[in-house]
Amino acid sequence: MPDQSHRRLTRRSFLKAACAGTALAAAAGQTKVLSGLVAEAGAAAAPWQSKFSACDMCFNRCGLIARVENGVVTKLDPNPKFLKSRGMLCAKGNAGIAQLYDPNRLKYPLKRVGARGEGKWQRIGWDEALDLAASKMKEIGEKHTRCGMWFTAGSDLQSQFVTRFAEVYGSFNVTSHESLCLLSNNRAFLDTFGEVPFADVLNSKYILMAGANRFEALVTPDSIDLMTAMREKGAKLVVLDPRYTKTAALADEWYPIRPGTDMAFMLALSHVIITENLYDAAWVAEKTSGLEELAAHVARYNPEWAEAECGVPAADIRRIARELAAAAPEAMVYPGRRSSDYENSTQIRRSFAIVNALLANWDRPGGLLGAREVGLKKPGYDAPWYDDNPPERADAGRAPMMFEEDGSYVLMREAVLSGEPYPVKGWFVFKTNPMQTAPDQGKTRRMIDTLDFMVVVDITMSDTAYLADLILPAPSYLERCDPATALQGSSACACVVQRDPVVPALFESRPVFDILKGLAGRLDLAEFFDFDIETYRAQQLAGLTGAKEALEQDGVYYNPSKVYGIYEGRIYKTLSQRIELFNKRYDQMGLDPLPVYSPPKKGPDKALRLVVGRSAIHTQSSTQDNALLNELEPTNALWLNPADAAGLNVADGEAVEVASSAGKGRLPARVTPDVPPGLVYMATGFGSISPTLTHIHGNGCSIASLLADGYDAISGNAALHETFVTVTRSAS
Amino acid sequence: MAPQLQRHNGFDIFIHWFNAACWLFLAATGLGLIDNPALNPLGNGYPRVLRALFGSGGNLLLAHEIVGGLWIAAFLLYLVFNLRGALFFLREVFSVSPARDMTWMLKKQIQMTMGEKMLLRLGLDPHLPPQGFYNMGQKAFAQAAIVGSLVIALSGMVMVLSQLTLDSDRTILVAWAIMLHYLAAGVVFAGLLVHVYMAAIAREERPAFISMFTGTVPEDYARHHHLLWYEQVCGGAAPTPPPGALPLDPSRGAAPAPRKGG
Amino acid sequence: MSAQYAMIIDSSRCIDCRACVAACKVANKVPEGFWRNWVKQSLPVPVAGKPGRGHFQPGACMHCEKPSCVTACPTGATYKDASDGIVKIDPKLCIGCGNCIPACPYGARYRDPVRRIADKCNYCPERRAQGLAPACVDTCPTKARVFGDVNDPESEAGRLLRANTNRLVRVVNTKTDTQPHMYYLAATAPLDWPAEAVIRPPMAALIKAVTPGVSALVGLAAVGVAVMAGREFLAGKSKDHEPRDRS
C-alpha cells in the first residue's frame, strides 16, 4: 500500500508551478509521486518530530522545518512551501543547529567585575541582573533625561519590542543595524519612487548589477531567482564590481569598474538612453517628473567621459544602455542592498533608480515592484510624554535625510563621544555587534568608555558584549516564541511567518521580550508590556482569515494580494506625487536634486582602498564563531593584487600589517588577480577580542578595526569604502 | 592392552582440540569475511551464505573476532598452566636434523603418494630414517602452525585495534595485517589438509589419533613411528642426538612425562 | 531493470554557497575536518568584460558502475547494492583498513576519526525512508541537483537523463574510469581533478600474489591428500608402508 508520505512533489516542479501561478493554487494541487526518493516501500515512522520555524541566521528569515529527535534538534530543512526562499536553506541556515548547541553560548547573566575589557565576570541571578539594569536606567534617566539611554537592536523579530521599550521609557535614541548597511540605498529609491522597491529578478531579462554580489550576499528570493532567470529564461547578467566576486564569475559580462565610480557609469547610461531616445516616453511623461532637468543634467555625462572615470569602455556602456533599454521594462539596474560604501552613496544609488525610472522598469513583471499588501496589524500603544526630554535625537541634524526610526550609528557615536547636543550615558544593545560591524572599532571602544552603563543581550559574548557592564543571555531563534512578521520576496510572495519554540530555552537564557518586560515592571512601565507574545500575535493576525491555520499547517501564510500594477491609479509618495527623476525636496533643502558626479576621493600616496564584502558562509559578524560555518570559512586574508604584492614584496600566504587612519591589524595576504591594483579586501568578523569566541579570538583581522568612519552625507549611512590602508610585510 | 607410553597430558589434549575447534570455526568464518571479486577463493556464494547464516556480515565479523579473542586467550592460559609442556613441545618441533629429517620427508612423501615401490624404482632405500617425538612431517606442520598462528593472532589484533585506537594515518598497518592474516591462514590451512588426513583418516596413524584423546600410544607404535623417542623413553640403545637438535632432558620434560605406561 | 539512484547536476547553476556541504555535515554528523561532499571551483584568471568563465562543481560519491573502492575492500563492507545501485558501507563489517580511501579517484571517502571506519555519501537513506530528498538536494538554493532512479523513466532524474543523453558529462580519470553515476548537465569544470585510483601495496599483493599463491598451495595439498586417500582406500593398502627399523 503506498504510504501517504511517499506522495511528495518535487521541489523543482513545485517551485516552478508556484512561480508561474499563485502560490496557493500550487500548494494545494500539482502533486507528483516522487518514487525516486523513497528507499523502501512502507517507510517506517519518522524518527523525528517536524516543527516549523523561520531561520534567524541572517535577515532573510527563510521558512524551515526543524527535525527534533528525543528533544534534540538534529537537522534543519527548508520548508518547501516557503516561497520567498524558493524552498531552500543555505549553509548558514543549516548551521542554525551549531548556534543552538554552541558550547560558547552565554549561559547566565554576567556582571562585569574587572575593568572594562578585562574580561572579569561574576555570575549573577536574573533578579539581580534586572534590578541592576533597571536602577541604572533610572539613574541615567534622572541625571541626563531619558534620552540619555541609547537603544540599539539588531535584525530580529523581537527588536520591535526594544523600540517599543525605548519609546515608552522615553528615549528617542534608537539605532538599528541598518545605518551600517542599506539606508542610503533605501533613501535613494524612496526619494525617487516614493518607496523601497523589490526586484522582480525572476522575470527579468536583463539585470545590471552594480554594488551588489547576489551569489555571495544571499538575499531571498533574488539570489535564487537570478540563477533561475539566467539558466531557465536566458536572462543576461552584467556585473560591475572591482572585485571578481562569485557573482562576477558567473555573470555574462563582468567589468572591474573603478571603485566609487558607479555613478559615472549610470549617468552615462541615462545619457545614452535619453540622447538615443531609448526610454519609454509615454510612461515617463505620465509617471515621472524632471525629465527635462535630467536630460540637461546628463548631457555632459557621455560614455567617453564615463570611460575615463570608471574604466568601462565607452562602447560597452553604450551597448549595455541599448541592451538594457531593449529588454525594458523586463530589465533592471538591480537596486542592491548594502550601500554603506561612499560618502555620496545616496546620490550614487539615485543614479541607479533614475535609469530604472527612465526605462519604466517599475510595477511590471521583470522590473522593480512596490510593496504588497500583507495585512499584518501593528498593535498600537500610546507612549508617555516626558517633558524634560531634549527636542530631538542625539544624532539629528548632521545628515539632512537621516531616517528617524533608524538613526545613524556613526553619527550617534559622535554624539556620545562629544556629549553634544546632550549627554548619552547608557546603552542597551540587543543582538548586534557594532564592535565588529561598525567602522573604526577603536572609536567604538572609546565611545563605550564614556558610558556609565552598558547592557548587552546576546547569544554569545560578542566583542560588544565583552565590553558591557552587564551581559544577559538570549536564546536562539529555535528556543523562542516570536511575533508574526510580514515578509515580501519580489513577485514570490507576501507572507507571514512566526516562531514557536522548537526546543525549550537552554541554560538560563531569556528572550529579550521577557527581559524588557522585567525591566518595564521595575520602571513603572508594566502597562506597556502587559501581554505575552501569543496574545500579541493574535492581535497582529486579527482579520487575516486562515492565517493562523496556515501558519500551523504550512509554517507560512500567504496573502494573495496584487503583485503588479499596484500603482494603477495611485499616487507616488514623493513631494511631486510622481516618480522623481529630479528630486524636489533635495532641491528645496539645497541638496543636489540630480546626482552630480564627483570622482572618488584619492587616498594618500601608496595607500590602497579597503572594501567590504560578503560571502555566502557568514552573516556580518555573527556567524564566524559558529563551529560549522567556521569550518567552511575559518579565517580571513587580505586580498592583494599581484602587482601590488610585487611592489610590497609580499608573497601569497605571507603575513602583512595593514594600517589605516582607524587602526591596524595583521593577517595573511592572499595574492590574487580577483582584486584590481590599488584595492584590497578582507572578510568581516574575524580577529575577535572576546576570548570566549574560541574559533575567531585572535584569528584573522577585524576589518572593523581598520575601516574609517565616514558617512553618507544625505542619509548618515556609514561609508565604509572610503578607507585607505597601507600594507607592509610583517616583520616576523 | 598393549603397553602404553604417555604422549600428551590433559592440557595438551584440551588445547589441541580447543585449537582445532577454533580453527575450524575461524577458518570457516574467516573465509566468509572475505568478499571481494578479486579475492573470493570460493566465489561470492560462500560469503553470502555465511553472512545470511549469521544474520549479517557484521555479526559474522563479530563472531570471528570473539572466537579469535578466546582462542588467543586460551593459548595464553595454556602457556601459564603448562609452560613446561609448551617448551618441550616447541623444542621438539623446532629440533630438525637436516640430513635425516629431509630424507625422511622426501621419502615419506613419495611413499605416501606413489607407494614404496616407487622408492625402490627410484633406487632409494625404502627404509625411512628414524624419527623422534615428532616426525618431520609433523614438525613441518607444527612449525607452520606455530608461526602462522602467531602471525594470525598478531595481525588479527592489529585489525581489531584498527577500530579501537588506530589513527587514520596508520591504516597501512591494517592493510598489511589483512594480507598477512590471509597468507598465514592459507598456508596453515594447506598443511592442515594433510595434517587432518594423516591424523584422522590414515589408518597407520590411528594410534596417534587415539592418543589425542587418551594421552597414550602403544609402545609398539612408538617404536615403529618414533623410534628415537621410543629409545629415549625406554632406554634402549640411545642414539646420538641428531646434530643441531637440543639434547633431551627428561628431567625437564615433565609435561609429556615420557614414561613407561601400561 | 533494477534501480540506479544517481545525481544529475546542473553545475552551471551552482553558486558555491556550500549549503549542500553544511546540510550534509549536519544530516550525517560528519566529524570536524571531513566532508562527504564538496564544491570544486574553476576560476581562471578573470578577464574584464568576458562572459562567465567561473564554474562551480558540486560533487560527492559518484556511486560508480565500476567502483574502485569496492575492489579495494577485502571484506565487502563496501559494496554496490544491486537493488538500488548505491555504493554502500556496512559499518559493522568495515574494520577501517583504509584501503578504499586512496582507491577512490574522487576523494569521496574518509575514515571517520571517531568510529574509525570508512564513510562517505550514502544518499541519506534515513531521509529517503521518510520521502525526503538527500540533504544536499533538499537544501540546494539554486536546485542544481536532481536525485532519483535514473533507470526509472518516470522519475525526474530518469527523464533528465534520457532528455540529455548526448549532453551528459562525467568526471573521469582516463587511467581509472569507474563509470560514475554522477552526471553533469551539458558541461562542467573542473574536469581534470580526479586522481588515479590507488590500490595500496598490501591489497595489491593480496590480489595479485597471496590469493593465487594460497589457492595453489591449498590445491596442491588437496591433491596430495586425494592421492594418498586414493592409494589407501582404492588402490588397496600395501603392507610395505610400515616404517622400518634402521638396520
Ligand code: HEM
Ligand atoms: C579436527 C581435525 C584435527 C585432528 C583430527 C587432529 C588430530 C591430531 C592428532 C591425532 C595429533 C597427534 C599427533 C601425534 O601426537 O603424533 C595432532 C597433533 C597436532 N595438531 Fe592436530 N588435529 C586436528 C586439527 C588441528 C588443527 C586445526 C591444528 C592447528 C592449526 C592442529 C595442530 C596440531 C599440532 C601443531 C599438533 C602437534 C604436532 C603435529 O602432530 O603435527 N591440529 N593433531
